[in-house]
Amino acid sequence: MMIINLLGLGLIALIIWWFWLYKAQEIKMEDNELLITVENGVYSPSRIKLPVGTSIELTFLRKDPSPCAEMLLIPELQISESLPLNKVKRIPLPALKPGDYAFHCQMQMYKGQISAA
Ligand SMILES: [Cu+2]
The missing domain is CATH 2.60.40.420 (Cupredoxins -  blue copper proteins)
Structure with missing residues (x-):
């Protein structure tokens, strides 16, 4: 049970990280800098x-x-x-x-x- 919760948290963290990364790249393109x-x-x-x-x-x-x-x-x-x-x-x-x-x-x-x- 504990391990499943940890896996879930890890997955959430990964998703947040992924979306944050995507956003950062978007800013870069938009401002051309x-x-x-x-x-x-x-x-x-x-x-x-x-x-x-x-x-x-x-x-x-x-x-x-x-x-x-x-x-x-x-x-x-x-x-x-x-x-x-x-x-x-x-x-x-x-x-x-x-x-x-x-x-x-x-x-x-x-x-x-x-x-x-
Ligand atoms: Cu340092």
């Missing part, structure tokens, strides 16, 4: 391709309440920003040179990479 969510230990998407030489704004939505997820660092670009919980934060990037730029939280538990080409 990139929304990066911060949740469950990952940035999604975590690998981002950007064109060289244009200034672009990254949009972050942090859903993870842990303090670890708060800071967003892009060391090569001297970017260090705090992400408010459940609010969209826009971070303008300078025009990029070709190369890879890592971004991560303070303790590097969340990790992502921007590739400019």
Whole structure:
């Protein structure tokens, strides 16, 4: 009985997660910009391709309440920003040179990479 209840809860969680993911992708398409969510230990998407030489704004939505997820660092670009919980934060990037730029939280538990080409 207990196991069946747990399975049911797991299924509900999966459905919520699935629908949330779908919604996030929809926002991205609609605004024609990139929304990066911060949740469950990952940035999604975590690998981002950007064109060289244009200034672009990254949009972050942090859903993870842990303090670890708060800071967003892009060391090569001297970017260090705090992400408010459940609010969209826009971070303008300078025009990029070709190369890879890592971004991560303070303790590097969340990790992502921007590739400019
Ligand atoms: Cu962290």
